[in-house]
Amino acid sequence: MFTTHHERNYLLPLVRKELDRWIAGPKGWDPGALRLNRWATIGDNVRALVLEHEGQDGSASVRVRIVEKKSDGQWVTQLTTHVPNARGRAAWAWIDIESPDPDGDNPRSRARRAGTPRFVAPILDVIDAWDGAARLTTRPVVIRGDEVDELYRALVDPDRRGVAFVAGNDDTLPFGPWVDLIAKLTQFTKGVASCYVLDGEATRLLNDRVGQAHAVLPGRLRTYRSQVQPDSDVDGLRHRVLSTERINDYSEHLRLARMLAAHAQLQALEQPLPTAVTRVHRMLERIADEILVNRLGDAGAKPAPPVSLAPPATAAEAQKSDRHPDEVTEQQSMLLDYLKIRLGLEILTVDRIDEIAEWVEIGGSSQEAQKDIAARLEQLQTELDETQTTHREVIRQLEDEQLENREAVKRLTRSEETVRVLRQQLASSGQADVAWTAQPAEEDVLRPDSFGELLRWLPKLKHVEFTGDPDPAADLDNNDILGAWASKTWDALLVLEDYATAKADGRWDRDVHGFLENTPDGCHEWPTRRHARDESEEVRNNRTYKRVRELPVPTSVHRNGKTFMGAHFKIAQFAMISPRMHYYDDTAQSGRIYVGYIGKHLPTGQTN
Structure with missing residues (x-):
């Protein structure tokens, strides 16, 4: 999900508020455990990092990354919000969820669909969220005849990244139930797609604007991908149509809802993020890596001694305590003796105990930092592997498509030549009218x-x-x-x-x-x-x-x-x-x- 928002002062606090509710409510984690610019454990097998950055230009960026390890693999939820300093530029929010890969050994395994997090709907209900010129809402946007210009601008807007679902009408369909049905079919697309339902007049006016190749017929739902080109009939093939028969088949509704969600998510994944967003992303990733490296470096240095509420003991008192083992149990005395032997100490003072405690803290912090760095390296390696795999697949798919097109051209050429020969033979036998009028x-x-x-x-x-x-x-x-x-x-x-x-x-x-x-x-x-x-x-x-x-x-x-x-x-x-x-x-x-x-x-x- 990527959305822009013009009410700049509300986006950051609102998003963080709803995120904390989601963490504490449906998830049952501890939002109070979140630490600024530091990885923290907020639940069983759940780690989270909160980054905040203020740019020299006055901009503000916040990123929350949550890594949850479950039985089916690792789920990663990342929320990034950014408010630029320039008043004329919109704030934006970007939500990205990574689900585990399907089981490659099982041919029937399917990718685990990342559902819409529950904190998204409350945000969309109270702010004006936009995908280019298209509105992102939790319910379909109703378009009347005099509002067609708004929808047309949304369809042709080059900045729109997600799909736009548009349902047509001819005023014979009960409008309220029709809107509810479209809302049901697009229920899993909140935040990643826009949805519009037209009345009869709006349907006619829109079809006049976009032409027959891009028209949406009454009782049907059309999926408009980005970069709509109304002047190109070939472009119309990219924008799929869901037939009235399938829409009216209630047994198919759940399957259709999942299919539309898959189309919307695939479109969102295929589209590159705006350049300005990519710059913010790289900056936050660099800060996150620096935090990990600095933590490991800090762990090797002697930290400041902990603050104690009790007055410090003198060396004489410590030595006195050490000289009177009869004041402690025999087991404690043996443990103290072993500790001195293990550490090579002649006497055990309060200062030395504090120093030992600091060593333990350093060791624990170092181990934690190493684990987080290892997890980060694993994540980067996974991203690199996925990029390389995608690159190889794209090259192979391009080659496959070229072969498919080559074969299709050969078949088409052969068919055209066959038709030409048959027409000549029919014409020479006195059946020219059949040769040129016969149609399948x-x-x-x-x-x-x-x-x-x-x-x-x-x-x-x-x-x-x-x-x-x-x-x-x-x-x-x-x-x-x-x-x-x-x-x-x-x-x-x-x-x-x-x-x-x-x-x-x-x-x-x-x-x-x-x-x-x-x-x-x-x-x-x-x-x-x-x-x-x-x-x-x-x-x-x-x-x-x-x-x-x-x-x-x-x-x-x-x-x-x-x-x-x-x-x-x-x-x-x-x-x-x-x-x-x-x-x-x-x-x-x-x-x-x-x-x-x-x-x-x-x-x-x-x-x-």
């Missing part, structure tokens, strides 16, 4: 623009049944911004439908791979290199890899309700995700094909 049916051209939509389309297929978990498929939408993977997966499903139909009609008697090699006329095609008859021997002989490919089928197919599905379609090549669709061909028995998995690449020796 609309249902043959339509493709789902998301995996959520694809799952709803599956009942259209008569011979193909999806038996798997829908969540891995839905998760692909987080990386399939334009819906290309969903479209290609639907093409693969149509191939299976045509294959099963051809076998039922007696037009085909071989397997799926043979069907792809010699596709009958009128059937959908798929490249053979994008299909695998079975998994490799390595996968089939590895118990772990084989088990995750034992996928659901009806008990009439297999009494255990599962069977190994080695055959699969390679939907796309995309780094470690590379979506796949696994299926079981049961056309010889039931006449059906069971798809048991749609999702990221299942584990192999290479992917692990």
Whole structure:
């Protein structure tokens, strides 16, 4: 979450007040244990650092970093607020939460979604928070006809970082319940996205401004990413639309809410922070590192003696006490004797005891500082590893996308040449009117623009049944911004439908791979290199890899309700995700094909 705020005098105290409430309330930690410019323990396995800095220009910065170690890994919550000195510049707050990485050994594991901290909503309810020209609120902002200019400015504002959810209306939808429904679907996006609900007039006026490619239709919810370009039809593909059918399906509401939250968080993570914010961040990180180093250096020096409320004992009194062991128990006397021997002391005075206590304090402080430095180094190493991994993945994804585009261009060129040749042949045979007027049916051209939509389309297929978990498929939408993977997966499903139909009609008697090699006329095609008859021997002989490919089928197919599905379609090549669709061909028995998995690449020796 990153938000700007124009009421400069209220931001710092308000944010800190709500943060302390959150620490003491839902979390049950001790806000009183927080120490300025020093790491402190505020709960079981919870460490926190508070930094305050006043710039020479009169600016003020505060950062609170909380590191919580839990059974599922380490959670880090960091809140940074900054008030610049210049009156014309807005104050800002930045909240960043790092959740543990998913279990890489489990192909079904999902990233742990960082929910909105409870201290965010009270802040958004009492201040005017902005993402560029877009408002950040806890409820959708209602836009009437005369307020469309405000929304249009928010959509095209280059400073907007987060997504803007916009719901359309045509005055036939009950407005109050419609607003409540949109609020429910966007409940997990508070602070990272803006949300607007239009009335009928506002919907018409906005669509006139942005054009058909960027329009939001009544009864639908559109996700506008940053940098909207109304004059570009191609840009409209970036801004996904949630259909009325899915919105009205109450069984999907929780799934949709999580999907919208994932889209909003991904957008927020992808966008770079403003340069001025990055400068403040680096400055605070440098101060935090200096604090750790200085603590370790201070621990090696002799600290000032502790302040005591009792009058100091004289050396004579101390020696007298040392000369009269009969005034203490025999055990205490033995311990004192051992202490003198261990430390090589002839006599034990108050001054020497104070010195020993100081040594103990120095040792404890040094160990604590070393632990904090080790934790900091571990954090920096983790960030470096993540950066290097991201860099490698970006390069690999770029190469994969270039290959995908190259293949798509080849297929498009081949299709265009095929159409040209067929038109020439039709024209030469006296059917020129057919050659230039024939168009495919609309249902043959339509493709789902998301995996959520694809799952709803599956009942259209008569011979193909999806038996798997829908969540891995839905998760692909987080990386399939334009819906290309969903479209290609639907093409693969149509191939299976045509294959099963051809076998039922007696037009085909071989397997799926043979069907792809010699596709009958009128059937959908798929490249053979994008299909695998079975998994490799390595996968089939590895118990772990084989088990995750034992996928659901009806008990009439297999009494255990599962069977190994080695055959699969390679939907796309995309780094470690590379979506796949696994299926079981049961056309010889039931006449059906069971798809048991749609999702990221299942584990192999290479992917692990």
